[in-house]
Amino acid sequence: MxxxxxxxxxxxxxxxxxxxxxxxxxxxxxxxxxxxxxxxxxxxxxxxxxxxxxxxxxxxxxNLLARSLTTGRSKLIGVAAANLENNFVSHALELLCARLTDAGYQLLVHTAYRDSDVKESQLEELLRYKLHGMVLLTMRLPDKLAECCTREGVPIVYFNRPVSPTGLGFSVQAPNEEGGRQIARFLVEGGFRRLAFMAGHPDAYSSRQREAGFTDELARLGASPPIREIGDFVVATAMTAARRLLARPDRCDAIFCANDQMALASIAVAQSEFGLKVGKDLAVVGFGDVPMASWPNYALTTYAMPLAAMADEAVAFLLNERSPVSERRQVILPGKLIVRESAPARRDVR
Amino acid sequence: MxxxxxxxxxxxxxxxxxxxxxxxxxxxxxxxxxxxxxxxxxxxxxxxxxxxxxxxxxxxxxNLLARSLTTGRSKLIGVAAANLENNFVSHALELLCARLTDAGYQLLVHTAYRDSDVKESQLEELLRYKLHGMVLLTMRLPDKLAECCTREGVPIVYFNRPVSPTGLGFSVQAPNEEGGRQIARFLVEGGFRRLAFMAGHPDAYSSRQREAGFTDELARLGASPPIREIGDFVVATAMTAARRLLARPDRCDAIFCANDQMALASIAVAQSEFGLKVGKDLAVVGFGDVPMASWPNYALTTYAMPLAAMADEAVAFLLNERSPVSERRQVILPGKLIVRESAPARRDVR
DNA sequence: AAATCTGTTGCACCCGGTTGCAAACCGAGG
DNA sequence: CCTCGGTTTGCAACCGGGTGCAACAGATTT
CATH class of the missing domain: 1.10.260.40 (lambda repressor-like DNA-binding domains)
Known part of the structure; x- marks a missing residue:
């Protein structure tokens, strides 16, 4: 039948x-x-x-499609995130999601697996859903697309990234430079002398700012400049960089890594491959304070980024009725140095 | 002017x-x-x-909103993911995103921060976008909602989860039970005798299956049953569980944790708080093979889930024109045991 | 009782696409 | 040159809701 x-x-x-x-x-x-x-x-x-x-x-x-069609704007927030392996990114994503869904918005997520440049066509695709707004999480946005967003009235939040020099948008950041400075003071006061800095992705603004604060403060204090390696914000690269650093005859006594992920990787290498006691033979400092930083095997000293506050700020901007698309604003929220055993306050002289 | x-x-x-x-x-x-x-x-x-x-x-x-309105179906795939802190989840998300965006679909992500039950109202909200399909990543779906999806013709993929007994849908899983069995054989053949099992969330099917395979195979081999603790798939809980396990006078010589996240946490505790040499004093085995498992400080022996293949399978189902909403199908894809130093093939007798 | 005002309701058209249908077109065959 | 068949095109209706406007109701005023 x-x-x-x-x-x-x-x-x-x-x-x-x-x-x-x-x-x-x-x-x-x-x-x-x-x-x-x-x-x-x-x-x-x-x-x-x-x-x-x-x-x-x-x-x-x-039906939200129909509603969005007539109002000309959906309740979708585009989120472009690179490298979810980085806990900082995935945690930020969770925070944003929690706050935005509470307000009746949804996240249209685009993750470019380990590629911090958004593929233009892919992101343009997102725009076709008439987004209410856009968040860039550790991602660069081609100027052409940024312009496109602005033209169509889609506000952009740059999360832990500056607004591009020519563009418009809202940027919420951690005090990257100030954090670098505090870490410089902390290490110098702790008696560490042979310092190293592990940079993230060479173009990354956050990495450059952290480095600038760090080296500038060192210079101000009369300390010698740090050795420099590039870890690229990627674990595998960071491990290689750590190996190079630690294999040098004049081994450093402290490494400041431009993010936690690389700091954890450095600790792993130092302990497992060089037999070093982190916190005694070698101090390691990170930036971010991801959950794993507090694990007992790392106990990472790190500058805590105010992630929750940053998410709040980003959401407030997005939900603000008449969020001014034609504005250019940057906010820096205070963080704080968290001292754990990976870099004690006083160097253990031996 | x-x-x-x-x-x-x-x-x-x-x-x-x-x-x-x-x-x-x-x-x-x-x-x-x-x-x-x-x-x-x-x-x-x-x-x-x-x-x-x-x-x-x-x-x-x-305009994709308009197009979706007339066709009655958007090119949006709803993804409900719990606990992105778990690398297994975030990695799966990245894989799904890469494949689906290539096919012109977008991900509407809902993450319930550390809460594996989808809040009904929140997910119902997603449905209002006339989803093309739905993926449940480590998340339970209330029967009422599943029924709702089926009624409206939205196919559901259960990622590493079984289809609910009464419902319809497509499930793609790792060989959880078989993996547990292989690990049991591996440990017994390696000479380990005092075994422990750390369970995930008590209701989680994956955890129960892994445990069932593990204990059943142990019984078959005539080994004594493992001690049991609950780590709940959450790092903090797993650490507490590990502390309880390791503090026992008759300390076990091997722990099988129901996922990698808990295994890594156990290693951290064993090394840092109990001064144990993992791989020598204590073997630790995980399940999943997340990227961090291969870090030198963990070198975790673990059963590798076929994540990429699982993502392929899920996507193939979703993109299949006339994906049969009224079907109930389960697929299990083969994984394999990856032996690293955290649990060597032969116990070091000492 | 008529006039006025405020608050509510329905009509009709709009949003930006898709699609069935009939008209228009084009070349080939008679 | 006309007819036939197949393709291509435009018209108009539709998807499901939003909204300006005019009609209308009920309360208040004069």
């Missing part, structure tokens, strides 16, 4: 009820339904109650 | 060109524009070329 099966199938995938269905049941016009679901629309309480009742009976919820 | 500024502003946020704009420029009807951008539509090559040219001149790209 193919007819019966057809019926069954039809029954199975019947699509969701529409506002006209609700209107018919409630005996009102479909605009009334629309108004019942619109905050502050011109509708009487009695009417609204009647509509809501019918809607509940049918399990009706307004 | 307020008028000029107004013009400027208007200029700044002028919305994207529509198909009618393109039609006007090209001197054709707007349906022609639509057809030019539709694979296999009835349109002559000359016409298509003319339209595409005009479209490029204007920078036109079809």
């Amino acid at each position: 193919p007819a019966a099966r057809d019926d069954l199938k039809h029954e199975l995938v019947r699509s969701a009820p529409t506002s006209r269905d609700v209107a018919r049941i409630a005996g009102v016009s479909h605009s009334a339904v629309s108004r019942a679901f619109t905050e502050g629309a011109s509708i009487s309480p009695r009417m609204r109650a009647k509509v809501i009742e019918a809607a509940n009976a049918l399990g009706y919820r307004p | 307020p008028a000029a500024r107004d013009d400027l502003k208007h200029e700044l946020v002028r919305s994207a060109p529509t198909s009618r704009d393109v039609a006007r420029i090209a001197g054709v009807s707007h349906s022609a524009v639509s057809r030019a951008f539709t694979e296999g539509a009835s349109i002559s090559p000359r016409m298509r070329a003319k339209v595409i040219e005009a479209a490029n001149a204007l920078g036109y790209r079809p």
